[in-house]
Amino acid sequence: MQPSEERLTLALDSGVEGIWDCNLADRSIWISERWLARLGYTVDAIEARQPMDHIVHAEDRERLTLAMIEHVKxxxxxxxxxxxxxxxxxxxxxxxxxxxxxxxxxxxRAVRAVGTQIDITHRREAEARVAYLALHDDLTSLPNRRLLRQRLDRAVIRAREGRSSAAVLACDLDGFKAVNDTLGHTGGDRLLRIVADRLLEAVGSGDTVARLGGDEFALVLEGLGGPHEVDAIAKHVIAVLGAPIEIDGMMVEIGVGIGAAMVPDETITADDLLRRADIALNEAKTTGRDTYRRFEPALAARHSARHLLAFDMKDAIRRGDFHLVYQPVIDLAAETVTSFEALMRWRHPERGLISPMEFIPVAEETGLIVALGAWALAEACREATAWPDEIRVAVNVSTVQFQHDLERSVSSALDGAGLSADRLKLEVTESALMRDPEGVVATLHRLRALGVRIALDDFGTGYSSLSYLRRFPFDKIKIDRTFIKDIAEPDAAAIVRAVVGLGERLGMSIVAEGVETAEQLDLVRSEGCDEVQGFLFSRPLPASEVQAFLRSRRASAAA
Incomplete structure (x- = not known):
């Protein structure tokens, strides 16, 4: 077959864009004219520059030559x-x-070869895109968890070799859900991209910023001078992300919780280091918004203990080991009981009575508080139906419950017990409001429309109490027990006096929590508090003793 016939056959068989014919002896090459035009060369220019090594990218020439040698051999x-x-x-x-x-x-000896060339640019670009997405977040273009682990492995090796100190920071945004719910997913996506940009600006060019998914990010910091530098960077990140952000003409604010783990002297994997950062992050999140913790061994011990406690709690929920006790709230003017606050208790089969200060945070972290909270609402409403109609029951609600259809739980509890809505009072802490102000306030308004009373609990322990009083008309303000404990001191008394004055102007009654002595009672009375609650009047009572307590109070009043 002649060269021209071979080329024609090849073109007809393959239907490709380019055909070439190479003289292997002198390495001269013929290329079809249409393909030459595609490459931007003329026939004369090619003839003048044989052999044509220059049309192959310099980085690929050796690989191309080796492929031909393998075929020839x-x-x-x-x-x-x-x-x-x-x-x-x-x-x-x-x-x-x-x-x-x-x-x-x-x-x-091989002296002649013929072949084809196909433009595979689109395919290579698609493959490169797939390879890129395997290691990067599509929304922010940041490294994803897989690439983060690779970078962290590298950082661990370098740190172990003594070339630099390194750390990983786990970051979880506060308030993102509220922005996403208000502005929609488009606004939420824009916020995440802005967060990514701010994080990149907050760290060094050699550091890694990754998005792990949702509103979770991670940083790998290298070349550190020690733990103090990690602490400084974490505080800087909190400040940078806390600055107002404009999205679609609306100013929004978010926060961030950060947990950090330094690469230790001992051998450690990237996964274990990330786990340590997560443990520190969980510890930070339990203490509030815009908080930071660095991992230390004691945190791991507490984390393990909390996990064990969570397992025990699941069993306790199934067995029905939780119960409620009720502490009375007294009207100072009439000296009558106005309500009882329902307080959850857990008697562990081996450890005995476990403090709510220990198990409630674990329930919130694990989400078990949703089931526990719904049970507490139903149980409190059921037991309150046995009390006089003028006595209300107060139930504390958690931040997590607001995220899991609190309205349905409240309606179900009221309907199931047949209790009037105006006999139920929900006590909300500032921490619940801080996590999702817009969503929580909207929920409270809907619950208020049902007739449910709303109290702001632990007033004064947060940093934005006054702003919430302006946004929602609470029925009651409960002054935190820390102020009542020190009410004999001028500063604490002045705060109580100011809160009472504020409540009077806003039409909200004031409850003093934690009244334990006659002196404290006299002082809260003189400062103008409306109601009191504390051990001076009664310890929290089992449901079976509530009626007897009420009879005793009535008898004392009549005497």
Whole structure:
């Protein structure tokens, strides 16, 4: 078959863009004119620059030559290689070159090969995109968890070799859900991209910022001078992300909780280091918004203990080991009981009575508080139906419950017990309001519309109490027991006096919590508090003793 016939057959068989014919002896090459035009060369220019090594990208020439050698030696049935070709204007694109030897000399040496070239730019770009997405977050273009682990592995190795100190920071946004709910997913996505940009600006060029998913991010910091530098960077990140953000003409604010783990002297994997950062983050999140903790061994011990406690709590919920006790709230003017606050108790089969200060945070972290909270609402409403109609029951609600359809739990509890809505009082802490102000306030308004009373609990322990009083008309303000404990001191008394004055102007009654002595009672009375609650009047009572307590109070009043 003559060269022209072979080329025609090849073109008809393959239907490809380019055809080439190479003289292996002098390495001169013929290329179809249409393909030359695609490359930006003329026939004369090619003839003048044989052999044509210059049209193959410099980084790919050796690989292309080795592929031909393997074919000529019989190690491969065809000649095939993906590489870049250089156009006349200096640009390049990817092609798939295929061919085979079609002519040998008398000694059996290959002297001629023919083949094709196909533009595979789109395919290579798609493959590169897939490879990129395997290691990066599509929304923010930040490294994802897989690439973070690779970078962290590298940082651990370098730190172990003594070349630098390194740390990983686990970051979880506060308030993102409220923005996402208010502005929609488009606004939420814009916020996440802005957060990514701010994090990149907050760290060094050699550090890694990754998005792990949702509103979770992580930082890998290298070349550190020690723990003090990690602490400083974490505080800087909190400040940077706390600055107001404008989205669609609306100013929004978010916070961030951060847990950090330094690469230790002992051997550790990237996964274990991330686990340590998560433990520190969980500890930070339990103490409030915009908080930071660095991992230390004691945190791991507490984390393990909390996990064990969570397992025990699941069993306790199934067995019905939780119960409620009720502490009376007294009207100072009438000296009558106005309500009882329901308080949850857990008697562990081995450890005995476990403090709510210990198990409630674990229930919130694990989400068990949703089931516990719904049970407490139902049980408190059920037991309150046995009390006089004028006595209300107060139930504390958690931040987590607001995120899991609190309205349905309240309605179900009221309907199930047949209790009038105006006999139920929900006590909300500032921490619940801080996590999702817009969502929580909207929920409270809907509950108020049902007739449920709302009290702001532990007033004064947060940093934004006054702003919430302006946004929602609470029925009651409960002054935190820390102020009542020190009410004999001028500063504490002045705070109580100010809160009472504020309540009077806003039409909200004031409850003093934690009254334990006659002196404290006299002082809260003189400062103008409306109601009191504390051990001076009664310890929290089991449901079976509530009626007897009420009879005793009535008898004392009549005497």
């Amino acid at each position: 019989g190690l491969a049935s065809t000649y095939e290689c993906e590489h870049r070709v250089v156009c006349g204007d200096g640009t390049s694109f990817w092609v798939l070159t295929r061919g085979r030897v079609v002519e040998w000399d008398g000694t059996g």
